[in-house]
Amino acid sequence: MRALTLKYPWSAAVAHGPKRVENRATPIPEKHLGTTVLIHAGAGEDVNALPTDMTREWPRHARAVVAVATLASCHQAETPLCCAPWGFPRTWHWVLEDVRALPEPPCPVRGQLGLWTVPHEVLAAVEAQIDVPLLAGR
Numbered sequence: 001m002r003a004l005t006l007k008y009p010w011s012a013a014v015a016h017g018p019k020r021v022e023n024r025a026t027p028i029p030e031k032h033l034g035t036t037v038l039i040h041a042g043a044g045e046d047v048n049a050l051p052t053d054m055t056r057e058w059p060r061h062a063r064a065v066v067a068v069a070t071l072a073s074c075h076q077a078e079t080p081l082c083c084a085p086w087g088f089p090r091t092w093h094w095v096l097e098d099v100r101a102l103p104e105p106p107c108p109v110r111g112q113l114g115l116w117t118v119p120h121e122v123l124a125a126v127e128a129q130i131d132v133p134l135l136a137g138r
Contacts, residue, residue: 001134003038003065003118004094005111009049011041012058013086015067015101021083023091028074029115036134038118038126039067039099040111064105065118065126068134072097102129 006014006022013019041061059066073095075082080089087093106125109118118126127134 001038001118001123002032002035002115003040003111004115005040005042005113007042007044007046008060008062009058010046011039011066012060014039014069014096014099016058019086020096020099021086022094022096023088024094025091027076027092028071028094032071032115033074035071037069037071037115038065039069040064040109041066041105042111061105061107063108063110065102065109065122066105067099067101068126068130069096069099071095100130102126104129
């Protein structure tokens with residue numbers, strides 16, 4: 001199982017808000033398209049993100065798995081308004097679907113850049129909170 005680390009407030013916007021596009025410099029590796037991933041709130045914060053009234057309502061987690069999602073598709077931004085308001089121009093848009101926030105994010109979990117492999121004990125803690133088996137076949 002892989003995880004994708006996002007800085008706050010983006011991790012919260014995916015887990016608890018309407019954000020379903022993650023902007024990246026590279027496309028999703030094809031073997032991961034259509035797979036389930038964990039959304040991880042990293043230790044850092046995007047200091048350039050503009051606070052909104054919504055972000056004040058979202059739970060703030062660091063170093064924790066906050067959601068489960070499907071990496072549904074990927075495309076390069078075609079116009080400045082592609083995937084607005086979350087998609088940035090001149091980036092790859094990783095489209096997330098079936099996002100489910102975790103009621104009790106397991107903490108602490110150290111993240112990494114890119115898609116990274118989640119330790120078995122973290123998967124077990126996540127699986128205990130959702131109704132979809134993640135450990136099958138491991």
